[in-house]
Amino acid sequence: MYAEERQQEILQRTRDAGRVDVVTLAEDFGVTMETIRRDLTVLERAGTLRRVHGGAIPVERLGFEPALAARDAVMTSEKERIAKAALAELPADGSIIIDAGSTTGRLVQVLPSDRELTVIVNSPPLATILATRSNLSVIMLGGRVRGRTLATVDDWAMRPLSRLRVDVAFMATNGISAEVGLTTPDPAEAAIKQSMIEAAQRTVLLVDHTKVGNDYLAKFASLSDISVLITDTGLDSGLAAELAAAGPEVVRV
Numbered sequence: 001m002y003a004e005e006r007q008q009e010i011l012q013r014t015r016d017a018g019r020v021d022v023v024t025l026a027e028d029f030g031v032t033m034e035t036i037r038r039d040l041t042v043l044e045r046a047g048t049l050r051r052v053h054g055g056a057i058p059v060e061r062l063g064f065e066p067a068l069a070a071r072d073a074v075m076t077s078e079k080e081r082i083a084k085a086a087l088a089e090l091p092a093d094g095s096i097i098i099d100a101g102s103t104t105g106r107l108v109q110v111l112p113s114d115r116e117l118t119v120i121v122n123s124p125p126l127a128t129i130l131a132t133r134s135n136l137s138v139i140m141l142g143g144r145v146r147g148r149t150l151a152t153v154d155d156w157a158m159r160p161l162s163r164l165r166v167d168v169a170f171m172a173t174n175g176i177s178a179e180v181g182l183t184t185p186d187p188a189e190a191a192i193k194q195s196m197i198e199a200a201q202r203t204v205l206l207v208d209h210t211k212v213g214n215d216y217l218a219k220f221a222s223l224s225d226i227s228v229l230i231t232d233t234g235l236d237s238g239l240a241a242e243l244a245a246a247g248p249e250v251v252r253v
Helices: 003-017 022-029 033-045 068-072 076-089 102-110 124-130 155-161 187-198 237-245
Strands: 049-052 055-058 094-098 117-121 136-140 144-146 151-153 166-171 175-177 181-184 200-206 218-221 228-231 249-252
Touching: 003 022, 003 033, 003 055, 022 033, 033 049, 033 055, 076 102, 076 166, 076 200, 076 228, 094 102, 102 124, 102 166, 102 200, 117 124, 124 136, 144 187, 151 155, 151 187, 155 187, 166 187, 181 187, 187 200, 187 218, 228 237, 237 249
Parallel strands: 094 117, 094 166, 117 136, 166 200, 200 228, 228 249
Antiparallel strands: 049 055, 144 151, 175 181, 181 218
16 A cells, blocks of 8 residues: 555544544554654645544544645645546636635636636635636635635625626535535635525536535535536545435536
8 A cells, every 4th residue: 555545544534433543553554653653744734634642633623724735735636637527517608706725726727728718716826827818807806815725705705796697606615515515614715605606507516525524614505506516536436426316416537
């Protein structure tokens, strides 16, 4: 088993059990405790778990939200596949919303240059990238910028959305479950996400499989509000069927 595979398995065990300990992990994987400690350090730096005495706990148990840079550094190949698959949901021309997030950021990087689109974003870094493209008309939603996600929120960002009707909203989420729906740790960011979905004729959710089964403080949508959910093949087929039964078409890439 490669180190990255072991680390992903450790992360999954941590989320499933709520806690893992170094001794048990070392025995189960047949490696030294020092190797496991290094794995936990890598995962902690990625913002996915928090080390505690003798082991680790998932950040979801702390209500902790990893910074954008930390989230952008994990599941990179999966996020790139998801973003490329999302291109099939683009209108031939028209308008789209791209939510702030690490996976939606990958979509910005692969947008085609052969179609005219109006793109509405609430992320200054994404707006900067998009504004250099001659085929795109970029609308940046104003408001307060959250340092952790670099997303604009509050009334200045939400007010313009109430007067817009776009073709497709490409959304991100921190957590998703069949029982609760789509959730995020910050109520202000939940409000802007809800407004984006309400402004769109169709909503496409871009989410890697590690977000599935996690619930956070603020709900911003039900699964029935989502037209298409694009994720990676790491999502169990049973869970995929459970999500699809709640409303959206589920695509695994």
